[in-house]
Amino acid sequence: MTSLAASIVVLTILHLIQAQENEIVKAMLLNEVIPDVLDEGPKEVLKVTFDNGAKVNMGNELTPTQVQNQPHVEWDSEEGAYYTLLMTEPDAPSRADKSVGEWQHWLVGNIAGNDVAKGTLLSGYQGSGPMLGTGLHRYVYLLFKQPHQLEFDEKFSPNTTTEGRPLFSTRKFMKKYNLETPIAGNFYEAQYDEIAGVLLAQLGF
Numbered sequence: 332m333t334s335l336a337a338s339i340v341v342l343t344i345l346h347l348i349q350a351q352e353n354e355i356v357k358a359m360l361l362n363e364v365i366p367d368v369l370d371e372g373p374k375e376v377l378k379v380t381f382d383n384g385a386k387v388n389m390g391n392e393l394t395p396t397q398v399q400n401q402p403h404v405e406w407d408s409e410e411g412a413y414y415t416l417l418m419t420e421p422d423a424p425s426r427a428d429k430s431v432g433e434w435q436h437w438l439v440g441n442i443a444g445n446d447v448a449k450g451t452l453l454s455g456y457q458g459s460g461p462m463l464g465t466g467l468h469r470y471v472y473l474l475f476k477q478p479h480q481l482e483f484d485e486k487f488s489p490n491t492t493t494e495g496r497p498l499f500s501t502r503k504f505m506k507k508y509n510l511e512t513p514i515a516g517n518f519y520e521a522q523y524d525e526i527a528g529v530l531l532a533q534l535g536f
Contacts, residue, residue, distance in 0.1 A: 353372065353374060354376070354389065355372060355373060355374075355375070355376045355389055355516055355517065356372035356373070356374075358389035358390050358518075359372045359516070359518070360372070361390070362390045362469060362518070362520075364421070364469060364471055364518055367421045367429075367469075368419060368421050368433065368471055368473075368501050369473075369501060369502075369512075369513070370502070371512045372512075372513075372516065373473070373474070373512065373513040373514055373515050373516040374514065374515070375406070375514060375515035375516075376389065376515065376516070376517055377404060377405075377406055377472050377473075377474050377515040377516050377517040378404065378405040378406065378517075379402050379403070379404050379472050379517050380402055380403050380405075381397060381398060381400065381402045381403070382400060382403075383397060385397040385398065387402070387472065387517045387518065387519045388517070388519070389517060389518065390469075390518055390519065390520060391519050391520070392467065392519065392520045392521065392522075393459075393519045393520070393521050394521060394524050394526070395458055395459040395460065395461070395521055395523070395524050395526040395527035395530065396524055396525070396526040398458045398459050398470075398519070398521065399458040399459075399526050399530070400456075400458070401437075401456040404416060404445075404447055404472065404474075405445060406445050406474055406514075406515050407445075408444045408445040409476075410444075412443075412444075412476055412477070413440075413441050413442060413443055413476075413477040413479065413480050413481070414442040414445070414450075414474055414475060414476055414477060415438070415439065415440045415441075415442070415474070415475040415477055415481075415508070415510065416437070416438070416439045416440075416442060416447060416450070416472070416473075416474055416475075417435070417437070417438050417472070417473045417474075417475070417501065417504070418435075418436040418437035418438075418456070418470065418471065418472050418473075419433045419434070419435050419436060419470075419471050419473070419499060419501055420432065420433060420434040420435075420436055420459075420468055420469065420470050420471070421433050421469055421471070422461075422465075422467075422468040422469055423468075423497065424462055424465060425461075425462070425465035425466060425468070426465075426466060426467065426468065426469070427466075431497040431498060432497075432498075432499075433498070433499040433500060433501060434496050434497055434499065435454055435488075435495065435496050435499035436454070436456065436457045436458075436459075436470065436496075437454055437455070437456040437457065438452075438453040438454040438485070438488075439451065439452055439453065440453055440477070440481055440483050441477070441480055441481060441483075451483060452487070453483055453485050453487060453488070454485075454487070454488040454490075454495060454496070455488065455489045455490030455491075456490055457490050457496070457530070457534075458526070458530055459521040459527060459530075460527045460530035460531045460534065460536075461521060461522050461523050461527055462523060462527075462531065462536070463523045463527075463528070464523070465522070465523065466522055467520040467521065467522045468520065468521055468522065469518055469519075469520055470518060470519055470520070470521060471516065471517075471518040472516055472517045472518060473501065473513040473515075473516045474513055474514055474515040474516065475505070475510040475511070475513050475514065476510075476511070476514050477508070477510065478509055478510075481508055483508075491533060491534075492534070493534050493535065
């Protein structure tokens, strides 16, 4: 067995062991968030809820209409710690064709405690905008504990633009800012509806 093959076997075994103890990792493996976005999954489920009552729940299907407005995100924070919150979509323009994925939907850094509103907004929240006929897309929320307060050099991206959104890489972002495996995460799936069409039109598609 080659060293590469042995490494793959070891990683697979570790993933299976982790999945036995962890529902969110199991769901991410089943839906291929691991390995499409991450090498290793979080230990905790991130609580993501919308004002209309919709909840993100480990791969459940929601509509673009349900998720069009910024959600509430909750977690148990450590005193003095800073966090980065990311929402990303690997399936752009579709799960079969990821040529512009990942698409970054929301990014907030330097969150002290768990008050997202007091963090550094790097990219404004964009809801789900899957194109007509492209099936279900995965939308992944990840929470990272930062090693310390960070100076981000990403240019601010408002929610009305595509700038800085396509061809995002969670792995490269983690490496750039020395972020370890996310401490919490969650994800849902969505497919086209009329609100998705509205969002796509606003973004020039």
